[in-house]
Amino acid sequence: MENIFEIRDLDLYYGTNQALKKISMDIHRNEVTAFIGPSGCGKSTFLRCFNRMNDLIPDCRIEGKMTMNDTDIMSSKLNVVDLRTRVGMVFQKPNPFPMSIYDNVAYGLRCQNIKDKKVLDQIVTQSLKKAALWEEVKDRLNENAYKLSGGQQQRLCIARAISMEPDVILMDEPTSALDPIATSKIEDLIQELKRDYTIIIVTHSMQQAARVSDYTAFFLLGEVIEFNTTKVLFQIPSDKRTEDYITGRFG
């Protein structure tokens, strides 16, 4: 089992307020890793470190080490734009662009100057198939993305991220805005996607983490309390706080 990410002693500050404290863990390639914990404890903030989206927040300072495939991705010399083509992201609220379905998926490609219609067609089709959306939209690729339902829009966002052929897909509470049927569709999708991608998912629902992930990290107040295979963490947690959270005593 090789590691794709290695994080050592990561600290993150918003101004003087420390949001992440000494985070250390390894993310395994082609597995699903889940971050769980009560709200506001830094899960999403940590997730955003993987594709340097925290750069967009003013006053955000990060110390410590995070490497991807043995390259330091915290370095100021790193080409952040390139990193983001390898590490894709799906957001909590589906956010398709105000364009057609086709243009949404092709967006990232066009930004890389891929203009050949045949190439674009091929990648768009592939991505929509992998996101389990192809059958539902294949006849209306030119329709506005807003005509889709919430669940379909989220799968569209997944297709859009996949189109860049990333190594990693980050998912920030991807189903919290969706109904149970759409949620379960996406959970099934995640199981399929892990064959080709490494997935890191932040979720509010422990049950979801238990269902889809191979590894789970429990976050509390900016620290990783416990990190283990999902089976172990949920059945034999080693920390009392983890046990309290899983059994519903708080959070």
Next chain:
Amino acid sequence: MDKIVRNHISVKSMKRKHLQDVFVKNLFKLMALLSSSVIILIILFILMKGSAPFLPNYKYGTISLPNFLFGTVWRQDAGIYGVGFIVINTILSAFGALLLSFPISVLTALFIVKVAPRKVASVMRTIVELLASIPSVVYGVFAAGTIVAFVRIIGSALGIVTAGGNSMMAVIMLLAIMIFPTITSLSISAIEAVDPDLELASLALGATKTQTHFKVVLSSAKSGIFAGAILGLGRAFGEATAVSMVAGNKLFGPTFNLLDITRTLTSTMLAGLKETTGLDYDIRYSVGIVLMATILISNLLLNYIKNRIGNKV
């Protein structure tokens, strides 16, 4: 699966994208710097050109600064330029307009927001917007035809001779009309922003609607309304073309007679622009400096008063 996209991304293409980004960012930064330096350019150059007539070695003969600032005569033909009385006249007209327009604007704003039924209020709002978008020259034509005639009638009723109706009163009435939309719109926003709970509290204590409007709503909206008044006053100072059509351009002063012709800083800057050279042209820049100074000082003064009143609550 083919790695199509990966193959497409190369160090070179990444570099090109980065250069593009840097270029765009710097171009836009330049534009922003340009836009923000305009105010400095305005102040600098007008100060330079406007102070030139008072400095030694001025091309057309240096003129004395105190005579300019405190003078009571302005005669193009005789080369006498005293701006002192003009400042007084300008202040009189602008504050007169404010005095006239302020109560009407505030009451109209109150009417629109609180008293009028939906449809009437909506019509009134459109009327205010329309009045705001009418250009000054059109107001000038209207004033030169109607207001001036009105003043003429009043003059003859009182037995006073007027110069065809061009007078300070005409200027004040014209300016009052022109600053009305400004004060009204800001008052409308201020009144709309008053917490409805305050009104409810007043009504619950047994006050009538009207009492509530005047005692609670208007005083809560005080600072926004005052800001509107300050803005309106600034407009009254700066209005040029319309005023020059009804002022009359008196050669000396100051005038405290409402029915006498008058002269403002702006009408002075426009008067006789068609045939003017040399000192007569440059002196308008000096008048411009005086105009800006007047606006600045009155703004500071009024803001000071606004803060004092605000604290008294």
Next chain:
Amino acid sequence: MKVTETMIKKRKVKDRVLQTVTLISSSISVLILIMLFFFIFQKGAGSLSFKLLTDDYWAKNYLLDIPAEQTGTYVKPANLPTDSFWSVKYGFAVTDALSHEKQKLILIEYIDPASPLAKMTDASSGPNFGKAQLISVGMQIQKIGYVDINGDTRSAGTIADQNAKTLVDTLDSSALTLNQAYIKTTGGGIRGSIVSTFYLILISLLLAVPIGIMTAIYLNEYAKYNRFTPWLRSSIEMLTGVPSIIYGLMGMVVLYPVTALFKASGTSILLGGLTLSVILLPTVIRSTEEALKVVPDNFRDASLSLGANQAQTIFRIVLPSAIPGILSAILLSLGRIIGESAALIYTMGTFVNDSPTVLTGGTSLAVHIWSLMSGEQPNFALASAISIIILIIVLVLNISVKLLSGRLRKTWQ
């Protein structure tokens, strides 16, 4: 404290007074608007016509020779208006009219193509001597010189204190041959000012819109959290408090050298356009920033997370979504351009130019009004006619902005 009857009565009276005063105040503005429209329409409606829009302002004078071939009788066409008079001998019709200065004019109503008046040549010494000069309907006859039965040279026309009827009668009865004509166009048209206004709009928008948009993008997208941004913003906001006449002064000093680069000298439309673009800048910047702010941040996040850089995000996602807001900024600016006067009086001049170019002076519609009103004899009629045109344009712009912002609100639903 007991509330007495008299206290309640007093309060009622006070309330009534305040309510009445409020009502009266509100009706004052309605009254003023109605009075203004009424006055302007009454004074100006009479002068409105298609000709007004296409004529030159300055009247042109023509001294013309009438060809010697003058035989024939001419049939009066059936569709001539009843108040015109027909010359059977020379084949033309004229009517009476009044200039706006209340002077009597004789206007040409119709010229038969075979009439000698249709084939006149330029009689003034100079490069045009002998060239054919067509005259048209609407021009006025100042004088027609003729030789009468006794061999004397006489004059007919307004110069001889005649009107349309007496002119035609004189020529048909007493004239043997016509020799010269002195024809004047009526002038008073605003075509030149319309063209100037058009050039002005072009130049000022071409400068203000791109620079304004780029500035707004920098402030809102690139430098949002920068320390200096508030300073930049306030120095732009300060511009809104500057009276427009000051901009005129600035234009003459600061921007004049720029126009000299383009070989323009003195006041010019180019200079006016440059100055106006500075005046428009704060409005464009503010409206564009508002439009940019409305674009949700998660669009930007999504774009950046896909590996687009900031420039791509701005051009592909943010700007297209901000277009309705930018359009209303442009419409608002249009209104400002048409209404602006003081700054243009300084930088564009007040001389009405019938064939303006970007490098010459000219008058926008508003400045034309100023020019008409600032002379010895204010021309209320023409000034009001132009005001009507301006008011209509402003009205249309206002409605368009309203419709556009309604549309804006719908797209984000």
